[in-house]
Amino acid sequence: MKKALVFAAVAAGMTTLSTGVQAQDCTTKIGAALPTSVDWGRPIAEVAQFAVDQVNEAGGAGGCSIEMVLRDTQVDPKVGVDAAKALVDLEGVKVLLGAVSSGVSMPILTSVTVPSGVMQMSCCSSSTAFTKLSEEGKTNGLWFRTFATTGVQSAMGAKVAADKGWKSVAILYKNDDWGQDMSRLIAADFAAAGVEVTANVAINDAQPSYRAEVTEALTSQPDALYLALYPTEGKSAVREWISLGGTQNMILANSLKSDEFRDSVGLQYLGNAFGTDTASPRVESADAFKAAYEAKFGSQPNGPGLANSYDAAMIALLAMEAAGKDASGADIAAAVTKVTDPNGTAITADIAGFKAAKTTLAEGGTVMYQGATGNVRFDANGDVSAPAVVWKFTDSGTEEVEYLSLTEVDAFIASLKK
Template structure:
């Protein structure tokens, strides 16, 4: 031997696909087409209680499409890796999916602080399309506007601007004159913390302090004490359950108000159980919402039938749509398409001028026929009629919710028109 060859999972997969094509041609194709498998990747936080249902919902979408015949005649295998809501772990997981599994599509991540390093250091350099269910930082928008996402980034969750505006609206509606802000010190937390402080100020509400919390600290007493100095009437929390539980316990023990406004990241049984419902009676939360549409109702019905409970956790409808839209784009791009080629087909499967299709196996089957004939389809999903702008962003209605003995209780639905009008007034 005069040299050696580098093993390439992508080349191997391509070679296998060519082999399948040859065998199918030789044997008539029917049996062989059923034996091929195409992998997609998912980096989601399965080690936390609220992350498991997000991953299960993505798999639910994959299962429905596989039952309908798969993508381009091949079954889809979703290779799932845990992010632990940790940027380093998430990047390592994404690299493994690209380098070892040869994926061209990645679902994930949850948390902008995890999605951002995956995007900049893994998916964009590797030409992999990334579709996130649950990353809201407006930093992604700026990155896309600068051309640095290369058209490979999409998300089915509205930007942090919606939750920040709704949080400020809540404070005004409750009559609070002063609010302190505690936020997670990552891409998402910095973004929403800055936005909500600006929106509160725009409504004439004093922001008595804006304090960042870092991961992994044994105590947040110093940060909570700093936030208490201004004696706020209420507190806004942009935290995940791990640091949220520790911070709220400190807050209450030091005499802080129970008037709390929380982002959807604390829409968690873990948070309630470890803080105590008795301390959360004045807590109101914000979230983006599915529109009051038939397609959203259909998702709730199918999810409830599958899992035995309604999809009340954060990001579930968004996770379903992320998986469905990504797989529709793979179908439109054709067998063996690259990540960039798949990303380029997103517009064809979310085209308002296209043939409407439902968010289920029957809808996917109908889409296959339309796409094969050269037409476009308009996906009617769990979050409504999904449309992405040039930056891969979507808009969404909002919901105000509370904790109760029954679980999460919806208090108010804010339509997309009302959300947009309120944000326009703020700006």
């Protein structure tokens, strides 16, 4: 898909994107509620459309060609809910991809997809509040995410601080579901790692200045600053922090893995800033996705959530294939286990793999999806585990500083609980 199509989607508010070959005489719509009006959100939507295009080239899913109807959430809960309602009520979708921010995904889940019986598959929402909601039986098995919970990022942030010898840290967090969850987990994990949390300050959207909040965080003169923010408020808060003499020792949530943030703050102030993120495992399927992405878009998939977005779309479409034509959202959700079966037939994440899956599923078998983030496994709450990476900014993007396998991540998290 060309970038112009996504920009057109933003300008129009909604668009139907379909560039695949029409292999069927019917069409099924899926919805995508994603933040295409921000620089890091557009590629997430593009890579979801890439998966749809591949599936259409493989003959579609559930007996029909697929159209992805895209609406912009603007990283705003109200806008996101309105977008989701339009996709469900007006477009009749049974599958919704999105949202990105937990603060947008949660109200969509509770007020739109669960009441309507629509399966929701998020690439990037990480709040542990979703796990709790599922444990309470309030998601009806309709919720899945291909991104590990905030527990991984908070633990890896504590590891960075401990490894760097930073003894104290102040936290600035976005005042929404995701940020509040991060704030709570970071404080606990840093304390367990022997790092003092000197301040834990909420940042609200769209304030003209964050000087009061930054001053509060700066009062104790911490060794480092942890930022659980998005680029819009993150760049403003960090500029205030630097101007007031705050340390350049920073730990960044993956939400700040953004050219917009780097360029607005200035690379010269980010030389000792280290980000954390979940990572694709070092496996052949992850490498294959990188190669396919580069061939399609002419760049490496360095932005946040790209591999996760691809897997979210592809797994949802595989489940649609397994559930069959005219399946309900609940039927599609129930079929996810058939396409992520560790004992199923291994398939690749591409056109050939989807064709192979069609054959296996038609014969009554199950498949083991091997995708951009490896062999995806959902637990009973729709959660996944993942390796992790520590990264830093460069002139051209980001570079990996350290990779931690799933075993290493689990071991470190376990050490914090002793």
